[in-house]
Amino acid sequence: YVLVRFDYLTKSPSKAVISHQELASKLNVPSRMFTPQASGTPFTGNHLQLETLWSRLIGGSLIYPDDVNVSEHRHVEGAVQQVTVNRYERDPSARRRCIEFHGTSCKACGLNMAYVYGPDLGRDYIHVHHVIPLHTIKDSYVIDPEQDLVPLCPNCHSMVHQRNPPLSVDELRSKIMPRYIALFR
Known part of the structure; x- marks a missing residue:
């Protein structure tokens, strides 16, 4: 580094x-x-x-x-910076349908936030990941929430995006499962 x-x-x-x-x-x-x-x-x-x-x-x-x-050196933060970005619209009903179909447990590691943070704070909290990143499609399209979206915990969601193109959920799962098994032996 x-x-x-x-x-x-x-x-x-x-x-x-x-x-x-x-x-x-x-x-x-x-x-x-x-x-x-x-x-x-x-x-x-x-x-x-x-x-x-x-x-x-x-x-x-x-x-x-x-x-x-x-x-x-003084560590100064909080200055306002104007940033222009592209924002890709998402359909909230597609997110709901994804969660109805897949549930709220992470498809990579199995974590359910309600188990860790309790039902008040963690219930129904999950990120929804686009299997094919929206920015690569370059156009609006009809999404299939059951096939095109997958629930991931915030950590796993961040980890799949550490690579470009993103890791598949299966690739991430194959990387973390041996470590999970070793942790709980």
Whole structure:
């Protein structure tokens, strides 16, 4: 892993240097490598290539972590940032039909939130995952809630989306079941 502190790599941290999509494209890695959702994701690219590219982009020499007194850095959060995204419409009745058909237990790990968090907090809480990601279809379509949707707990839902394209539920299940069995022996 490499901790990249982009705010320390330029003398003008408030000035946009490159979008994460452009950076990923130039390094031939998925763009999510440089987004908050992927924090903790290992960068498997060429680190020298990244340093060279960044140096060219900022038009100067790089600042290395040893050159910065990190203890002086204040961790400021909460600034408002306007973001434009595509939102894919979902039909709430398709979600209800999926849950009626499949139930509220995770299809990957079997977790039912009501068992863990109690019936007041956890009853009927489950994420509903699109087997085929909506953004890949590029158009509206008629969904079959029994075949196209599957209930997943929040952790499993996040884990299937750690890969692009997402892992199938069967792939995730095959990864976690041996560990579950070992946990409860």
